[in-house]
Amino acid sequence: MTILVEQPSSSRRQTGLLELRGLAVEYGYGERPARAVDGVDLVVRQGEVLGLAGESGCGKTTIANTVMQILRPPARIAGGSILFEGEDLVGKSKEELRRYRWRNVSMVLQSAMNALNPVMRVGDQFVDAMQAHEKINRKQALARAGELLEHVGIDRRRVNAYPHQLSGGMRQRVVIAMALALEPELIILDEPTTALDVVVQREILQQVDALKRDFGFAVLFITHDLSLLLEFADRIAIMYAGEIVETSSAERLAANPQHPYTQGLLSSFPPLSGPITPLTGIPGSPPDLRDPPKGCRFHPRCPHCVPEQAALYAKQTTERPRLIQVEQGHEVACHLVAEGLL
Amino acid sequence: MTAAAPLEVKSLTKTFALGSAVRRARVHAVDDVSFELRPGTITALVGESGSGKSTVARLLAHLYEPSSGSVLFEGNDVSHVRKRRDVLRYRSQVQMIFQDPFGSLNPVKTVRHHVERPLRIHKIVPSDQIEQRVHELLRRVGLVPPEDIAAKYPHELSGGQRQRVSIARALAVEPKVVLADEPISMLDVSIRIGILNLMSKLKEEHGIAFLYVTHDLASARYVADDILVMYAGQIVERGPIEDVLAAPLHPYTRLLLDAVPDPATKTEAQQIELRTGDASAAVDPTEGCRFRARCPLAIEVCSQITPTLVEASPRQAARCHVTAPAT
Numbered sequence: 041m042t043i044l045v046e047q048p049s050s051s052r053r054q055t056g057l058l059e060l061r062g063l064a065v066e067y068g069y070g071e072r073p074a075r076a077v078d079g080v081d082l083v084v085r086q087g088e089v090l091g092l093a094g095e096s097g098c099g100k101t102t103i104a105n106t107v108m109q110i111l112r113p114p115a116r117i118a119g120g121s122i123l124f125e126g127e128d129l130v131g132k133s134k135e136e137l138r139r140y141r142w143r144n145v146s147m148v149l150q151s152a153m154n155a156l157n158p159v160m161r162v163g164d165q166f167v168d169a170m171q172a173h174e175k176i177n178r179k180q181a182l183a184r185a186g187e188l189l190e191h192v193g194i195d196r197r198r199v200n201a202y203p204h205q206l207s208g209g210m211r212q213r214v215v216i217a218m219a220l221a222l223e224p225e226l227i228i229l230d231e232p233t234t235a236l237d238v239v240v241q242r243e244i245l246q247q248v249d250a251l252k253r254d255f256g257f258a259v260l261f262i263t264h265d266l267s268l269l270l271e272f273a274d275r276i277a278i279m280y281a282g283e284i285v286e287t288s289s290a291e292r293l294a295a296n297p298q299h300p301y302t303q304g305l306l307s308s309f310p311p312l313s314g315p316i317t318p319l320t321g322i323p324g325s326p327p328d329l330r331d332p333p334k335g336c337r338f339h340p341r342c343p344h345c346v347p348e349q350a351a352l353y354a355k356q357t358t359e360r361p362r363l364i365q366v367e368q369g370h371e372v373a374c375h376l377v378a379e380g381l382l
Numbered sequence: 383m384t385a386a387a388p389l390e391v392k393s394l395t396k397t398f399a400l401g402s403a404v405r406r407a408r409v410h411a412v413d414d415v416s417f418e419l420r421p422g423t424i425t426a427l428v429g430e431s432g433s434g435k436s437t438v439a440r441l442l443a444h445l446y447e448p449s450s451g452s453v454l455f456e457g458n459d460v461s462h463v464r465k466r467r468d469v470l471r472y473r474s475q476v477q478m479i480f481q482d483p484f485g486s487l488n489p490v491k492t493v494r495h496h497v498e499r500p501l502r503i504h505k506i507v508p509s510d511q512i513e514q515r516v517h518e519l520l521r522r523v524g525l526v527p528p529e530d531i532a533a534k535y536p537h538e539l540s541g542g543q544r545q546r547v548s549i550a551r552a553l554a555v556e557p558k559v560v561l562a563d564e565p566i567s568m569l570d571v572s573i574r575i576g577i578l579n580l581m582s583k584l585k586e587e588h589g590i591a592f593l594y595v596t597h598d599l600a601s602a603r604y605v606a607d608d609i610l611v612m613y614a615g616q617i618v619e620r621g622p623i624e625d626v627l628a629a630p631l632h633p634y635t636r637l638l639l640d641a642v643p644d645p646a647t648k649t650e651a652q653q654i655e656l657r658t659g660d661a662s663a664a665v666d667p668t669e670g671c672r673f674r675a676r677c678p679l680a681i682e683v684c685s686q687i688t689p690t691l692v693e694a695s696p697r698q699a700a701r702c703h704v705t706a707p708a709t
Contacts, residue, residue, distance in 0.1 A: 096570055237430035237431055238599075238641040239637060239641040240430075241641065242641040242643075265571070265643075266571070267600075267643045270643070271643045305571060307575075308574060309600060310575070310578075310600045310601055311600065311603075312600050312603060312642055313627075313628075316603065316604060318579070319575045319579075320575065320579075321572050321573055321574065323576075325540035325541075325542060325570070325572075325573060
């Protein structure tokens with residue numbers, strides 16, 4: 041559990057733009073709902089890029105949907121709170137949430153390039169989005185759309201284009217431009233470049249970096265590709281089976297990963313230069329969240345969890361590890377770290 | 383190097399028609415591609431989507447017929463064989479693994495069914511030995527205990543396990559060549575390495591010639607011996623992978639390398655040029671280098687003459703007027 045130090049409200053506004061406290065989200069009803077997110081504490085600060093990494097099914101996209109408040113049954117928030125600029129989103133009215141979405145937080149999805157309406161000109165889709173949130177006439181909205189397109193490196197005359205006339209990378213940039221339309225404080229990128237080629241991926245991330253400097257928004261960057269985050273994120277949170285297992289600055293995580301899962305993930309990316317050493321990845325596969333392993337959820341795959349170490353083994357297999365601060369800004373949830381064994 | 387190549391392609395070309403009868407265009411998906419796959423060697427075929435790399439794999443798997451050029455299997459041209467018996471014989475030697483381990487297995491059939499089917503179709507072993515062979519194959523790809531796994535349905539397996547079933551199925555016919563089309567790109571990060579390690583093991587233990595089609599340079603470097611880089615339907619660079627990645631000749635290979643995030647050499651200033659043109663250079667290509675619109679080194683001749691693959695250093699060749707000029 042994160043230790044929340046009481047701060048005067050003014051400085052809190054500076055540090056925590058978005059705060060998740062003990063967030064739990066369940067899918068399904070009855071006796072065995074799947075807890076996709078289980079007791080997550082997470083802070084996104086003003087203007088930073090927070091990377092959230094983990095494998096498919098670890099709950100990272102569920103967090104994105106929760107922050108965006110677009111969860112649908114059978115998913116439901118089972119506990120905790122989502123504070124945006126100090127205000128809890130849980131329990132807000134539909135109308136309040138409608139205004140919050142896009143104006144305060146916007147989202148770019150993996151398949152966003154297919155999210156554009158194929159029979160509508162790009163410019164008109166901007167007009168729609170803007171008019172849904174503010175009083176603006178078509179001419180003004182189109183002019184603004186043109187400006188936004190130029191911001192993402194697309195000729196402003198392309199407002200007249202249909203989506204099929206643009207390449208995949210350009211469509212993804214159009215969607216990023218739309219996400220910027222109402223100048224939100226936070227943009228969620230959920231696997232924004234997974235469907236794209238490496239060269240296009242880099243073009244887009246460079247663009248996001250430049251836009252962030254111009255507009256000053258914060259980014260919650262969700263991906264399975266940790267190597268990408270090491271380069272583009274300020275801080276990184278590693279998620280496994282619905283829980284945050286490690287958070288730290290990107291530099292420190294690359295240099296000194298503590299959780300065995302983080303270490304395994306990092307050694308799953310072969311290097312492009314230097315010597316090639318045999319890698320092992322992580323044996324086994326992520327657990328079924330309807331019936332997660334007792335104790336530490338990573339223990340069935342953990343190389344440091346062996347019955348020979350009886351006392352430790354008992355702890356690992358029965359007790360849930362808590363996030364512990366190992367250094368300023370670096371937290372790890374692992375019994376080995378807690379016992380000083382790593 | 384001297385070991386006989388079981389599979390060799392010469393000037394392979396495949397074009398597809400595009401557009402209406404009035405405005406007919408042709409995509410040169412694969413254009414004048416030549417290479418060979420050698421036993422016990424993994425050859426990586428890399429390029430961006432639309433570069434034609436999957437089309438090459440499909441041509442080799444006999445799923446498409448080439449527009450021109452030839453596919454030689456142990457010296458015999460097999461690109462136009464049509465008889466079922468001949469196609470079967472070829473496919474028993476050249477197997478394919480697909481990207482999607484969810485789509486390539488039949489959801490209502492058990493693992494046993496998938497692995498024993500090729501054994502029966504190609505009559506690999508007498509029927510009383512099929513059970514035993516299925517277990518052996520499952521063990522070989524790391525699916526243990528095989529007795530339990532064989533009885534499972536695809537939905538009971540993880541993505542990595544499913545991909546291993548696909549590999550076991552491909553191995554059933556004891557192929558000389560395996561074409562792996564993006565075999566790990568849909569798998570979770572933590573289990574990708576396991577599949578790559580399995581490919582290395584099979585290459586070494588069984589002398590299989592692999593074609594590893596991928597867009598991921600880092601995994602290609604980890605597992606492959608040689609590399610072919612494709613751009614807009616053409617091979618723009620080829621050579622031993624360590625040499626090519628350490629000192630790429632073609633500007634496109636350079637661009638690809640710069641674009642990959644590499645935590646090991648993370649440099650802040652690693653910025654690439656943003657692209658301007660977006661139309662595919664493989665649609666109705668004109669004379670000249672297809673990369674020239676994006677190339678920082680382009681000179682006048684690049685828009686006039688199509689460069690050929692020139693061996694600029696021992697075993698390393700590139701299609702570039704500037705870095706590998708024809709003599």
